[in-house]
Amino acid sequence: MRIGCCRLAALAGAVVVTSRALAGGGTVERAYGPGFAGLIPDNDAIGFLSVISVDESFPVQSVAVRLYGLNHGYCSDLTLELRRPGVTAPALLATNIRNGNSADFNGDYTFTDTGADLWATANGLTGLDVLPPGDYRASGANGVFVNLNGVFGGIDAQGPWVLRIADDDFLVSGSFTGWEIVLGGAPECRAPGADLNGDGVVDTADLGILLGQFGFTCD
Ligand SMILES: [Ca+2]
Numbered sequence: 001m002r003i004g005c006c007r008l009a010a011l012a013g014a015v016v017v018t019s020r021a022l023a024g025g026g027t028v029e030r031a032y033g034p035g036f037a038g039l040i041p042d043n044d045a046i047g048f049l050s051v052i053s054v055d056e057s058f059p060v061q062s063v064a065v066r067l068y069g070l071n072h073g074y075c076s077d078l079t080l081e082l083r084r085p086g087v088t089a090p091a092l093l094a095t096n097i098r099n100g101n102s103a104d105f106n107g108d109y110t111f112t113d114t115g116a117d118l119w120a121t122a123n124g125l126t127g128l129d130v131l132p133p134g135d136y137r138a139s140g141a142n143g144v145f146v147n148l149n150g151v152f153g154g155i156d157a158q159g160p161w162v163l164r165i166a167d168d169d170f171l172v173s174g175s176f177t178g179w180e181i182v183l184g185g186a187p188e189c190r191a192p193g194a195d196l197n198g199d200g201v202v203d204t205a206d207l208g209i210l211l212g213q214f215g216f217t218c219d
């Protein structure tokens with residue numbers, strides 16, 4: 001039995017992580033996702049949009065974006081950005097690396113405020129060289145660092161997070177296999193699914209909701 005049978009999946013898809021905070025307890029970093037992935041449209045101004053919807057409300061303390069299976073033979077074709085629609089402007093994760101670098105993405109790449117310098121790492125790499133998979137700082141035009149925790153710190157985690165990967169040049173195209181967003185500040189304690197009213201307590205109020213909807217079907 002399920003109420004709300006027909007939630008629309010926005011854009012390329014939406015992944016919902018349902019949980020609630022119980023009263024008390026500390027905070028942790030938690031990964032949400034994975035978001036939908038696939039072929040990155042080649043030479044396309046819009047690119048691939050993928051949504052991860054976080055159904056957990058807390059002030060964000062830190063942000064990291066994990067990209068899985070990113071594969072592209074010309075890394076500077078790509079612009080990667082993260083945003084909270086309606087809350088923030090897009091924050092660049094990487095764009096036009098070294099203004100035309102031809103090295104490849106091949107593996108898992110995380111963008112975080114504590115990673116390595118992507119532009120410095122790419123210096124001297126070319127052709128079939130691979131940018132080493134790993135953790136990198138987000139960066140914008142000319143490799144200027146983007147402070148993800150500064151952009152997203154303090155906003156409510158709950159809602160859609162959108163990754164956009166755009167390839168703005170022809171001939172060489174690429175793909176990725178998935179992504180996750182890791183948010184610091186998440187409540188350590190997560191209530192079970194029986195907390196139907198999301199108040200952090202499982203009690204007779206939740207039972208009342210269950211009984212009120214008992215027997216519902218979508219048919
Ligand atoms: Ca290449």
Ligand SMILES: [Ca+2]
Pocket residue numbers: 042043077167168169170171172173
């Ligand atoms: Ca391309």
Ligand SMILES: [Ca+2]
Pocket residue numbers: 194195196197198199200201202203205206
């Ligand atoms: Ca409850």
